[in-house]
Amino acid sequence: MASSIHDLARHLNISIGTVSRALNGRADVNAETRQRVLEAARKLNYSPNQSGRSLRQGATRSIAFMLQPHPGDQQYGEPFFIPFLTGLQARLAEHELDLMVVMGEPGQYQQERLRRVVETRRADAVVLANTRREDDRIDYLSKAGFPFATLGRSQSGGDTYPSLDIDFERAGDEAVDRLVARGHRRIAAIRPSLDLNFGYLFLDGYRKALKRHGIEVDPGLIADGFINETGGYQVTPRVMLSKDRPTAIIFNNDAMALGGCKALAEMGIRPGHDIAVIVIVDTPLCRYFSPTLTAFRPALEPMGRRLAEMLLASLPAHAGPEGPRTIREVWPLELVARESD
Amino acid sequence: MASSIHDLARHLNISIGTVSRALNGRADVNAETRQRVLEAARKLNYSPNQSGRSLRQGATRSIAFMLQPHPGDQQYGEPFFIPFLTGLQARLAEHELDLMVVMGEPGQYQQERLRRVVETRRADAVVLANTRREDDRIDYLSKAGFPFATLGRSQSGGDTYPSLDIDFERAGDEAVDRLVARGHRRIAAIRPSLDLNFGYLFLDGYRKALKRHGIEVDPGLIADGFINETGGYQVTPRVMLSKDRPTAIIFNNDAMALGGCKALAEMGIRPGHDIAVIVIVDTPLCRYFSPTLTAFRPALEPMGRRLAEMLLASLPAHAGPEGPRTIREVWPLELVARESD
DNA sequence: CGTTTTTCCGTAAACGTTTACGAGAACACA
DNA sequence: TGTGTTCTCGTAAACGTTTACGGAAAAACG
CATH class of the missing domain: 3.40.50.2300 (Response regulator)
Known part of the structure; x- marks a missing residue:
């Protein structure tokens, strides 16, 4: 079914070498010959077999x-x-x-x-x-x-x-900045517990910003959880039950934020009213959740x-x-x- | 860097044919030889080059x-x-x-x-x-x-x-069933305007169910829109402004449903209170939207x-x-x- | 022991390309 | 006309496999 470069060459009474060079735009082929090859290729519906190419060129594309x-x-x-x-x-x-x-x-x-x-x-x-x-x-x-x-x-x-x-670091930083500007001093940070690098970067930014504002980092306000809804649901109460309750939470993952909000709801705490919530890495869910979630969005x-x-x-x-x-x-x-x- | 079957053969003082047969589990190779080949393959970290295989076997896998x-x-x-x-x-x-x-x-x-x-x-x-x-x-x-x-x-x-x-047909059917059972008679259907086949199937089920319940199909309650949020937003008012306003809407797409709910909100109509909404093909958004959207979910x-x-x-x-x-x-x-x- | 069968392995072709090399023809130049 | 250059193309090798085929050695059989 599939036509090979041999068919094409036979059809044109030309060697396969010339056909190949013509198709690949090499210089050492007569203009008229190239034209004939291109036309025949179109007519016979020829495309080079990728396996053959890969093998010869050592690249799979x-x-x-x-x-x-x-x-x-x-x-x-x-x-x-x-x-x-x-x-x-x-x-x-x-x-x-x-x-x-x-x-x-x-x-x-x-x-x-x-x-x-x-x-x-x-x-x-x-x-x-x-x-x-x-x-x-x-x-x-x-x-x-x-x-x-x-x-x-x-x-x-x-x-x-x-x-x-x-730039998770900057996002963590800006999130804190924004919250401080709105009067918050007790800001919690919730991130995934895996070794995922962005969790570290986020926390760096978070700490840096707190320091800049002269706020002491409270380890009780930082928590790690499973990187899904359940994780957020489980870990959020932990920071909420710390001695001096936070007035804001930054979630480092959208799914964890959703689970966290569920936990908050069950505690009778309403995001946007009783507590501020910011999510790092926006997804469509943030836009449709109720309340809609303030978030940082990548392009x-x-x-x-x-x-x-x-x-x-x-x-x-x-x-x-x-x-x-x-x-x-x-x-x-x-x-x-x-x-x- | 990558070792070929030739390297392996040379290393073993064997022909490449035998190596290949040994690796591919052919019967005509001595048990001990096979063992040696397999060990050497492991030692030299040999895996067959896929391009070579593809070319020879005429299959890319x-x-x-x-x-x-x-x-x-x-x-x-x-x-x-x-x-x-x-x-x-x-x-x-x-x-x-x-x-x-x-x-x-x-x-x-x-x-x-x-x-x-x-x-x-x-x-x-x-x-x-x-x-x-x-x-x-x-x-x-x-x-x-x-x-x-x-x-x-x-x-x-x-x-x-x-x-x-x-089974979009059955989903359309069941959606109507459910709504009728809850007392609805004026049920709108909103689907994508493209030639996507599921739009037709859905509408078949919708019509069939209405018929079964002795409800006449009102063309004013059926509308097509762009298969995204904007489409749902634009087209929903059309059915809402028909002479006899529907009390329920079935959306044949989640994004259109979200846009539709936005339009409803702007008209002061609250899904779940003033109108019933069902979505066909659940996505996570349906679960987090407010109100949460009743939907049909595929596996x-x-x-x-x-x-x-x-x-x-x-x-x-x-x-x-x-x-x-x-x-x-x-x-x-x-x-x-x-x-x- | 001779013959047949089985076991095992090497040889070489084939898959469809690309490309280095060389050679013939045409052309330019003196 | 002789020599060197350019243009164009064919030849053949190579990429890394798999597999049909055949043959030598070993085993089985009478």
């Missing part, structure tokens, strides 16, 4: 994205990633690169999946998300010399790979596009004339003020 | 999923698809098949992307979503003889491909797994002993009763 649902993330996964993926894929597609999505089992670590992709050369590069503070995946890829980029920073692997992250789709660019710039095969570069960027979040604070 | 954002679907795409994808990918991974995600530009039709995948043989089969009532993609794939399966039915292509769909993750099975069963290379089968299934939705009706 596809990029793997590793997405791993968090443990306990039952019903609906990460609405977070779809717009990011959209942007990533759009930019990759411009370079005729395809996107392979590799998901892990929720909770199980992704190493094996990753190894398989790398060792069987299924992709030319990898994009990692949900970076941990110390991340074996990064160590492994660095050691293997396999190209990759990450959404999110990590302490692993040094500065040898492109990374794009949200996910542009970030996807940007990370694709950064990854490509680091690949010798796609880098510009100045050669491969390793770019690292941290993007700000935009505050979306709503009712909850 | 990857499946393409075509995901197309709806036009105007700006910020957050389809939270709908993540759990489905999770299930799909999980089952495929069990067969060592990888998942390639191909997204179209929002609004632009996917034909070219699809052609590219098919003609360059990047994938062994395709999974389609967002099936239209008449769907060129299905026509194209059928004609090309390329294996595929669909999430959602279509009128195109006959019964020649596996498909898995939600997305199991559906993803099931469609993978159905697709595999239709592929000669993966079918069981009884040969390839074309399975088609329609799955029920589960009603999640909340506050809005």
Whole structure:
């Protein structure tokens, strides 16, 4: 069914070498010949077989994205990633690169999946998300010399790979700023308990801002929980029952915020009235919850596009004339003020 | 860096043919030899290069999923698809098949992307979503003889491909049933204006149920809109301003329901009090909206797994002993009763 | 012991490309 | 006309596998 370059060559009474050169825009082919080849290719509906190309060129022209649902993330996964993926894929597609999505089992670590992709050369590069503070995946890829980029920073692997992250530190800082400006002094912080790096960054910003305002950090107002609704539900009462009750809470995750608000409701505490709530990393849920939740929003789709660019710039095969570069960027979040604070 | 089967053979003083047969579990290889090969493979960290395999075997061992954002679907795409994808990918991974995600530009039709995948043989089969009532993609794939399966039915292509769909007809029917049982007689239906097949199925069920209850179908209570929040916002007033105002609305899409509720709010009409609202196809938003929205929920993750099975069963290379089968299934939705009706 | 069968392995072709190399023809130049 | 250059194309190797085929050695059989 599928026509090969041999069919095309036979049909034109030409060698396959010439056909290939004509199609690939090489200079050493007569203009008229090229024309004939292109026309015949269109007529016979020829497209080069990707497996053949990959084998010969040692490049698959596809990029793997590793997405791993968090443990306990039952019903609906990460609405977070779809717009990011959209942007990533759009930019990759411009370079005729395809996107392979590799998901892990929720909770199980992704190493094996990753190894398989790398060792069987299924992709030319990898994009990692949900970076941990110390991340074996990064160590492994660095050691293997396999190209990759990450959404999110990590302490692993040094500065040898492109990374794009949200400025969680600044978000934590600004959230405190805003709350202090509105008269709050007892501000709680709730973040995921996993080793996810953004939890640390957020807390750094939170602490820094408190310090700047001369407010002492109260460990009783900082709590870690499972990174889902249940986690937020379980851990929120803990900070609320501390000796000197907080008047504001910053949640470092939307799902945890929703669970937290449920806990608050059961305690008869109304966000937006009795307590201020700010969420870091907005999702559609924040907009539709009642009360609507003030949140910091990242530009996910542009970030996807940007990370694709950064990854490509680091690949010798796609880098510009100045050669491969390793770019690292941290993007700000935009505050979306709503009712909850 | 990457070791090839040649390295392995040289290291063992064996021919590459034997190595390959040993690794692939062929019978005609000595038990001890096989053992040696397997050990060496582990030691040299050998995995077969996928491009080489693909070329030789004429199969890429990857499946393409075509995901197309709806036009105007700006910020957050389809939270709908993540759990489905999770299930799909999980089952495929069990067969060592990888998942390639191909997204179209929002609004632009996917034909070219699809052609590219098919003609360059990047994938062994395709999974389609967002099936239209008449769907060129299905026509194209059928004609090309390329294996595929669909999430959602279509009128195109006959019964020649596996498909898995939600029973929108029954959901429309049950929604009416429930509302009638609660005393409603004037029930509006709002659905997307695109040629998406589920819109038709839903309306069939809606009409059937009305008929059964002896209620005449009022065209003024049926409206089509853009399949997003804005669409719901724009079109809802239209049914509300019909001569005899409805006491209930069934939305055939969650985003449209949210926009519709916004329009209702602006008219001073409170869902759950002044009007009953039911949504077909639950998403997390329905659960967090205020009031929480009664909705029909599909089992997305199991559906993803099931469609993978159905697709595999239709592929000669993966079918069981009884040969390839074309399975088609329609799955029920589960009603999640909340506050809005 | 001779013959047949089985076991095991090496050889080589094939999958569909791309590309280094070289050669013939055409052309330019003196 | 002789020599060097440019243009254009064909040849063949290479990428890393799998697998059909055949043959040598070993085993089984009479």
